[in-house]
Amino acid sequence: MGSEVDRAIIKLKKSVGVKRKILFVSKYGETLDIANAIQTEGHSIKLFIQERGCKEIGYGFCPKVTDWKKHTDWAELIIFDYTGYGEICENLRNAGKLVVGGSIYTDLLELDRNFGHQQLKAHKIKVLPSYEFTNFQEAIVFIEKHPDTYVIKPSGETQEFKQLLFVGSDDEGLDVIRVLKAYEKSWGNDFGDFQLQKKVKGVEISIASFFNGTEFLKPINITFEHKKLFPKELGVSTGEMGTSMFWTKDSPIFDATLKKFEATLAKSNFIGHIDINCIVNGNGIYPLEFTSRFGYPQILIQRAGINEPLGDFFYRLASGQKFEIKVKKGFQVGVFIVVPPFPYEDKKTFQLFSKDAVVIIKKETKEGIHLMHLKKVNNEWLITGDTGIALLISGTGLTMKDAQRNMYNRVQNVIVNNCYYRTDIGDRWQEDSDKLWSWGLL
Structure with missing residues (x-):
């Protein structure tokens, strides 16, 4: 037993601090910040962005490539940042490459709500009644x-348009009917x-963890x-305007949901x-949906809370190491700074108000x-x-409160013309935490 531990320690020491070649395959360029941070650690980075409207993202920050497949032999680690690459990830792993990304199964978990x-249900987890439709009249x-x-x-693919998600409030569903007709x-x-x-009704909460191919790594992200x-919580759904979070080694919500998928994910x-x-409420825990990839802005706020080099972290994850x-102790929060036409797509408005607008950082420090x-x-x-x-x-x-104060002080260090952002990220914690404690879920 002792020799196994010694070998694991030696393997860990050899993997930490080594400068590596890392290829990012990004759908929308959302992992630019992660790629740039890993580059500053001394690793060699190449960034590919798939979507045509996002191709300019990252120029001047990271080396860009136009065909990621030509660089797989160069890369020691490949990171896919979105759902839909699952089969490609599996093929690369089977060919001996180290890959952070999905699988065919996890793609289906996120993209096919009915399958999820x-x-x-197959993993004996209680779910809310839901009904699948292919047309509005039905x-x-x-x-x-x-x-x-x-x-x-x-x-x-339609779920990418986050503003289409509609949460009804009428007891007879009349508001939902009106939206369906529209x-x-x-x-x-x-x-x-x-x-x-x-x-x-209840508290909306997400449970997340990094999976090393065999098991979930601790701590868990709440x-x-x-x-x-x-x-x-007024206005249109955007997908995300900001997030608050903390890390924990134990969670009854994790045990009741993600933990039950450990063996299936390994297979x-x-x-x-993921x-x-x-x-969640006093009656139980009701899973809504999977995100089997990095979350945005979740991964960036997680970066603010992870106290180790990201390049080493992702290499150890992809190589199946247990660690x-x-x-950091405490809490992390994050808020998006957005400009017109967010959250809608309107090329004319974007070109008029936002395209090539300068982002000014008033002080030299760019932390956070x-x-x-x-x-x-x-x-x-x-x-x-x-x-x-x-x-x-x-x-x-x-x-x-400390995390909020730290974040909004940093917001004041930024000048972006025509920008807007939420001013209450994290405010719900006081009420939500009281409820979660009373239900025995923290």
């Missing part, structure tokens, strides 16, 4: 026959499959997302990050300032891409 719910007739409060959840007029037959899910555009050839979003992640859809020209940070997400600003502290 079936898998939750869904409308269903609500008329079964009046209740529902949530509209697009599946497949979607039918604007989308026709192009909307794709979607779910109606029964709405339940996340509270702020999805609406305006403070107090699926998965190595990476998150399950839940609603405890070194993290995370790159999003930016390029660097003549040492100036310019907004690019097509969605209007400029920066993520993070803060840390032993208490949630």
Whole structure:
């Protein structure tokens, strides 16, 4: 036993501090900040971005490539940052490459909501009633026959349009019916499959962990997302405006959800990050959906809380090593700084108000300032891409209030013309934590 431990320690020492060649395969350029941080650690980086409207992101910060497949032999580690690359990741792993990314199975967990719910049931996890539809009229007739409060959840590629998710509030579902009729007029037959899910009241919470191919690494990440555009959860759903989080070695919500997938994930050839979003209340834990990849801005705020070099961290993860992640005590929070037309796509508005707008950092320190859809020209940070997400600003502290104060002080260090952001990220913690303690879930 002692010799095994000694060999593990020697292997760990040999892997830490070595400068490596790391290839990032990114769908929208969301991992620019991670790639740039790893580059500053001394590793060699190459960044590929798939989506045409995002191709400029990262210029001036990291070396860019136009065809990632030509650089797989160069790379010692390949990091895929989005869902949909699962089969490619599996093929690369089977060919002997070290890969952080999904699998065929984990792609299905996220992209096919019905499959995800079936898998939750197969793992004996309680789920909220949900119903799959392929056209709007069937869904409308269903609500008329079964009046209740529902949530509209697009599946497949349509779920990328976060503003299409609609949370109803009418007890008979009349507001959901009105929205479905509006979607039918604007989308026709192009909307794709979607779910109606029964709405339940409680605290929305995400449980996340890094998986090394065999088991989950500790500590676990507990996340509270702020999805609406305006403070107090008003306005359109954006996918994300900011997040608060902390790390813990133990969680009853983790044990009741993600932990039950450990053996299945090991069989699926998965190595990476996975998150399950839940609603919890005094009656139980109700998983809603999987994110079987990095979350945004979750991974950037996690970066603010991880107390070890990221290049070493991802290499050890991809090589299947078992280790405890070194993290900061307390809390981490992050807020997006966005510009028009966010959260909508409008090329004319983006070109008029935001394209190539300068991001100014007033003080020399850039701690807690995370790159999003930016390029660097003549040492100036310019907004690019097509969605209007400029920066993520993070803060840390032993208490949630300390982390908030740290974050919003850093926001004041940034000048972005026409920008807007939430001013209440983390405010829900005081009330949410009281509820979670009373339900025995913290």
